[in-house]
Amino acid sequence: MEAESYPETAQKGRVYTMQHMLIDSVFFGAVISLAAYEVGLLIKKKSKLAVLNPLLIGTICVMAVLSLLQVDYSHYSESASYISYLLTPATVCLAVPLYRQLTLLKNNIRAVAGGIASGVLASLVSVFLLAKLFGLSHEQYVTLLPKSITTAIGLGISEELGGIPTITVAVIIVTGILGNVIAEFVYRLFRIEEPIAKGLALGTASHAIGTARAMEMGEVEGAMSSLAIAVAGLATVIGASLFANLL
Numbered sequence: 001m002e003a004e005s006y007p008e009t010a011q012k013g014r015v016y017t018m019q020h021m022l023i024d025s026v027f028f029g030a031v032i033s034l035a036a037y038e039v040g041l042l043i044k045k046k047s048k049l050a051v052l053n054p055l056l057i058g059t060i061c062v063m064a065v066l067s068l069l070q071v072d073y074s075h076y077s078e079s080a081s082y083i084s085y086l087l088t089p090a091t092v093c094l095a096v097p098l099y100r101q102l103t104l105l106k107n108n109i110r111a112v113a114g115g116i117a118s119g120v121l122a123s124l125v126s127v128f129l130l131a132k133l134f135g136l137s138h139e140q141y142v143t144l145l146p147k148s149i150t151t152a153i154g155l156g157i158s159e160e161l162g163g164i165p166t167i168t169v170a171v172i173i174v175t176g177i178l179g180n181v182i183a184e185f186v187y188r189l190f191r192i193e194e195p196i197a198k199g200l201a202l203g204t205a206s207h208a209i210g211t212a213r214a215m216e217m218g219e220v221e222g223a224m225s226s227l228a229i230a231v232a233g234l235a236t237v238i239g240a241s242l243f244a245n246l247l
Contacts, residue, residue, distance in 0.1 A: 028071075029080025036061035053181050055209060059173075087152075094211065094226035101223035108196055115197065116228050119204030120235045123148040124243045131247055139163060141247045145240040147171045150207040153233040161244045172207065179206025180213045195220035203228025 025031075039061055040054030066076055098105070105112060124145060131141040143163035146154030151172050158168035183202055192198060195218055202210035203225030214225035 026079060027082065029076045029078065030082045032062055032065055032076070033058070033080050033083060036065070050181050050184055053177055055180070056177050059177075094222075094229070097215075097219050097223040098226050101220055104196070104220065105223070105227065111196065112200060112224065112227065115200040116204050116231050117235065119148075119201065119228070120232050120239055123205070124236070124239050128243055128246055136247075138244075138247055142240070142244050143167050144171055145243060146236060147175045148205050148207065149233045149236045150229055153237065157237060157240050161240065173209075176206045176209030179210045183210065183213055196224050199224025200228050204232045207232075 036058040037054055040052075040057030043057050044052050044054050062076075065071075066073065127141070127144045127147065130136075131144065136144075139162060142161035143158055145161065145163070146157040146168060149157075149172070151169055154168055154172050155165050157163075158165045179202060183198075183206070186192070186201075187198060192201070198217060199214045199221035202214040202221070206213070207229055211222065211225040211229055215222035
């Protein structure tokens with residue numbers, strides 16, 4: 001076998017060194033994540049197509065970069081963990097629009113409670129019926145039960161009920177992106193124009209990703225969606241525990 005030429009060896013050495021410099025960088029994951037999301041925002045702004053969701057585009061971009069550079073997910077996750085530190089203050093900030101719409105909430109408390117309860121029940125019942133239809137095992141069934149609530153709560157429910165946490169996280173993300181993408185189409189299809197109804201639907205069905213879309217629609221929608229995340233999460237903890245025994 002012929003020995004590699006010096007230029008080829010040097011080129012491979014430079015690629016190898018650059019790859020490991022990126023992997024070993026403390027902020028590699030965070031920078032890649034933010035840059036990918038910015039690319040998604042730019043594409044969405046230029047195309048104005050709902051299907052080109054920034055989070056979806058960003059996810060695809062990150063996957064492409066990791067695959068191209070052959071970076072292990074564990075390295076990426078560790079360096080991207082700094083972004084997760086912002087989740088707590090960001091979640092707390094969701095209470096601000098809710099506080100501003102407190103009077104509106106008090107005047108429509110029955111409708112709000114009914115909307116969230118029906119949303120949670122619809123989610124649990126649909127998972128149960130589809131699990132029966134497709135003959136899913138108990139493990140697969142409980143994995144899907146927390147699909148419509150925020151990841152932090154859904155992950156705990158999945159682990160507690162004996163599900164597969166990694167798949168639960170993936171399902172939650174897909175559910176959120178899907179709700180974010182098709183929300184406007186569903187509203188137009190069923191002629192839903194009430195801001196409270198829009199916000200409750202997005203928050204109950206698509207958790208934080210849906211709430212981001214609700215914030216873009218208006219302050220009322222964002223406030224109701226923020227409320228729905230917390231209440232739907234608590235209701236699902238109770239409901240999932242009961243539904244888990246049905247299969």
